[in-house]
Amino acid sequence: MSEMSGNEPVKAQESGDSAEKKPQKVGRKRDHTRDEKILEAAIDILAESSFDGMTMDKVATRAKAGKATMYRRWSSKEQLVRDALAWMNRSHLDLEHLPDSGSLREDLLLLIRPQSIAEEERKLRVLAGLGSFLQHPEFADTGMAGIFDSWADANLQLMKRAAARGEIAEHANLELACWVITSTSAFRGLVERKPFEKTFYADLLDGLVLPALKNPKADSPIAES
Amino acid sequence: MSEMSGNEPVKAQESGDSAEKKPQKVGRKRDHTRDEKILEAAIDILAESSFDGMTMDKVATRAKAGKATMYRRWSSKEQLVRDALAWMNRSHLDLEHLPDSGSLREDLLLLIRPQSIAEEERKLRVLAGLGSFLQHPEFADTGMAGIFDSWADANLQLMKRAAARGEIAEHANLELACWVITSTSAFRGLVERKPFEKTFYADLLDGLVLPALKNPKADSPIAES
DNA sequence: TAGTTTCGGAACTTTACAGTTCCGTAATTA
DNA sequence: TAATTACGGAACTGTAAAGTTCCGAAACTA
Numbered sequence: 001m002s003e004m005s006g007n008e009p010v011k012a013q014e015s016g017d018s019a020e021k022k023p024q025k026v027g028r029k030r031d032h033t034r035d036e037k038i039l040e041a042a043i044d045i046l047a048e049s050s051f052d053g054m055t056m057d058k059v060a061t062r063a064k065a066g067k068a069t070m071y072r073r074w075s076s077k078e079q080l081v082r083d084a085l086a087w088m089n090r091s092h093l094d095l096e097h098l099p100d101s102g103s104l105r106e107d108l109l110l111l112i113r114p115q116s117i118a119e120e121e122r123k124l125r126v127l128a129g130l131g132s133f134l135q136h137p138e139f140a141d142t143g144m145a146g147i148f149d150s151w152a153d154a155n156l157q158l159m160k161r162a163a164a165r166g167e168i169a170e171h172a173n174l175e176l177a178c179w180v181i182t183s184t185s186a187f188r189g190l191v192e193r194k195p196f197e198k199t200f201y202a203d204l205l206d207g208l209v210l211p212a213l214k215n216p217k218a219d220s221p222i223a224e225s
Numbered sequence: 226m227s228e229m230s231g232n233e234p235v236k237a238q239e240s241g242d243s244a245e246k247k248p249q250k251v252g253r254k255r256d257h258t259r260d261e262k263i264l265e266a267a268i269d270i271l272a273e274s275s276f277d278g279m280t281m282d283k284v285a286t287r288a289k290a291g292k293a294t295m296y297r298r299w300s301s302k303e304q305l306v307r308d309a310l311a312w313m314n315r316s317h318l319d320l321e322h323l324p325d326s327g328s329l330r331e332d333l334l335l336l337i338r339p340q341s342i343a344e345e346e347r348k349l350r351v352l353a354g355l356g357s358f359l360q361h362p363e364f365a366d367t368g369m370a371g372i373f374d375s376w377a378d379a380n381l382q383l384m385k386r387a388a389a390r391g392e393i394a395e396h397a398n399l400e401l402a403c404w405v406i407t408s409t410s411a412f413r414g415l416v417e418r419k420p421f422e423k424t425f426y427a428d429l430l431d432g433l434v435l436p437a438l439k440n441p442k443a444d445s446p447i448a449e450s
Numbered sequence: 451t452a453g454t455t456t457c458g459g460a461a462c463t464t465t466a467c468a469g470t471t472c473c474g475t476a477a478t479t480a
Numbered sequence: 481t482a483a484t485t486a487c488g489g490a491a492c493t494g495t496a497a498a499g500t501t502c503c504g505a506a507a508c509t510a
Binding site for chain 1: 274275276277278352353354355356357359360397398401402404405408409411412413415416428429432433434436437439440441442
Binding site for chain 4: 451452453459461463464470472473476477479480
């Protein structure tokens with residue numbers, strides 16, 4: 001969405017008082033197609049190693065860029081990684097063209113495309129290697145938001161339609177179900193380091209999520225011991 | 226369990242051929258109570274920062290130990306961290322004294338004790354900061370195994386008893402249910418960095434796990450598209 | 451007591467990396 | 481054409497941390 005933020009050279013110049021806002025610059029223009037190459041290289045190396053394993057020299061070499069070029073655009077490694085994470089999470093599922101097979105189970109499974117699996121697994125590898133970087137609370141959101149939200153949103157739409165047509169109980173906790181799907185899938189890739197397989201996903205749906213959605217009898221009160 | 230492994234000095238001495246295995250050594254004995262202090266300090270700092278934020282100097286200072294002492298016992302930072310992780314995961318729930326209230330929901334909730342919550346959250350902080358270290362597949366197991374296994378095992382016992390007394394369906398996928406509990410809880414602390422709260426756990430049980438266990442009608446075949 | 455190994459602590463060496471500067475070249479404007 | 485800015489690339493600086501070595505003191509054995 002917003003794209004970038006800590007860019008542009010230091011640009012700390014106030015030409016006196018009568019600043020007439022004339023940014024008509026002289027000299028060779030900055031090639032902004034290099035931005036993408038550098039961000040892509042950064043994500044690539046983050047996915048292969050980790051935040052600490054990603055050195056600025058590696059990124060520069062991978063992107064065939066000079067370090068001066070990088071530091072002309074980002075003032076630090078932290079800034080570069082922050083923008084690279086935003087860049088990584090730029091793609092979103094198209095909520096306008098969701099599957100509609102008439103079966104919630106089929107819809108949920110149809111959402112899983114091999115291409116998107118590989119993409120999400122790459123994001124998980126990046127996330128796994130972020131380590132100490134995520135300790136900055138400001139980056140915890142930047143790094144996380146957008147990785148799973150898109151998938152969870154799509155799943156929620158599918159569930160709401162299923163509820164509307166009476167396939168699942170209307171008082172089921174759909175948000176919880178979506179969160180369980182994304183968090184368990186993330187845990188599997190992030191911590192267990194297993195690939196996302198459709199058989200695993202089908203087991204999760206058949207063994208837990210769909211039964212709960214179809215029969216969510218809340219027979220237990222909220223007892224706080 | 227096994228405890229330690231990469232210890233002892235290099236000890237590469239073969240006294241000629243007639244090695245009569247006489248380990249009767251001379252000199253001051255190694256104080257193995259220092260091991261625990263050092264491992265504890267390492268885990269402490271791992272929990273506060275990360276693998277890369279944990280420096281050998283910090284550990285030495287925290288444990289009031291000399292670095293020479295540390296390198297006499299562990300040949301590298303990697304070795305120290307490996308043993309520290311094993312040390313961290315040494316405690317296990319007592320499977321012999323599980324709660325037995327007659328209600329699975331109550332039993333599962335009774336297993337959550339404030340003391341064990343704090344302990345597990347500390348482990349999660351350590352795990353979150355491991356980052357690049359976990360990329361070594363050999364450490365992925367060391368680091369992970371034992372953090373959640375104990376809790377999952379206890380939950381499985383409780384579920385099996387509930388199944389035996391007919392509280393839940395006997396053909397329910399208990400292992401899957403236990404795995405979902407641990408993986409979602411871990412995700413919450415590890416990625417979302419939220420504290421473990423009983424209300425969250427009760428919602429997970431009431432909204433998804435228990436309904437699924439009580440009504441696991443497998444109405445959908447395994448279709449591989 | 452003499453010799454050996456440990457201890458905590460500090461100084462030291464080495465390596466790796468973030469960030470800076472400079473080079474020759476290419477692009478842009480006046 | 482001349483001045484300016486960007487480019488890739490390489491050299492350079494400063495710092496942080498892993499690992500080593502040495503110190504004086506303590507603990508153990510013969």
